[in-house]
Amino acid sequence: MDSETILQALRQHGYRVTRPRRAIALALAQARGWLRAEEVLARARDRCPGLGLVTVYRALALFTELGFARRVHLEDGCHGYAAAQPRQEPQAICRVCRAVVHISAADLRPLLRRAAAHSGYQIESLLVEFTGLCPRCQGGEDQGIRNQAAR
Amino acid sequence: MDSETILQALRQHGYRVTRPRRAIALALAQARGWLRAEEVLARARDRCPGLGLVTVYRALALFTELGFARRVHLEDGCHGYAAAQPRQEPQAICRVCRAVVHISAADLRPLLRRAAAHSGYQIESLLVEFTGLCPRCQGGEDQGIRNQAAR
């Protein structure tokens, strides 16, 4: 993923492109899987020493709103964040290495329509997260663990 | 929904059927939509004065594990709880009146398979929440609001 894309989006929406935001966008873009806010902080500090956790939360919220980050729902109720593209809502997450694959909503639309029809609901948004094993982690679950802290 | 079902499940799994659990199960079963832990507490206290919030959390966790409650993911990161049946994972939630409709996983399985095939992931669990308007709340969004605190 390219962190430049998100910086452009910031400009287009009238937000300022700052050192902290650049560092955070890069950290997200270079990560192999989702990251906790604290982990984003640690990585972004390479490029922006003195960066604060609050700023990380604010940037992640902004990126998420613009569609360039996606929240991952963790068991304990808190969140991870992964780089994303607008419109690519549903995602598959590897339990072991945290890799996040975005599933184009197009693949899901037929199903969505059918489900909506059954329920009679007028669907406005969807939260779809598949959790399991990515191809690399399927044979011998340990090998993927290496990625956990990897870039 | 019937709260008796869940009490039986408790017995079957070797858990004790207590006054607090009975009250909590009933509160959940009688609710029209999802409830916050605090709201479960308020309602369950009708039948179990002196009930503590901690016990509510514990019971909800237990019920969820047994498949008789489902967590709803709220915007602010905390959770709502709704009565459920085991295996009925995906759900549609009304934004206005909180009504929860469970969508049989069977409807989603074909899609699931297709999505999994695309991604190469070996899916172990799925989090699927549709948010929108239930049939009753679709025309004139106010009418449904009445339900919000309703039983």
Place this chain on the structure above:
DNA sequence: CTCCTTATTGAAATTCATTTTCAATAATAT
């Protein structure tokens, strides 16, 4: 390039859902 306006930042304090701890209580088997 320099100045000005104002969005953005960081530290500290705060919020608030949820969990832990532990002594007291009550459900079940005997």
Place this chain on the structure above:
DNA sequence: ATATTATTGAAAATGAATTTCAATAAGGAG
């Protein structure tokens, strides 16, 4: 009835996330 042990409730603790506010820096105007 009694003993065993799961369950409970209150208080305290946890910890992610947010608010506050003075200091800073982005980016447009001149």
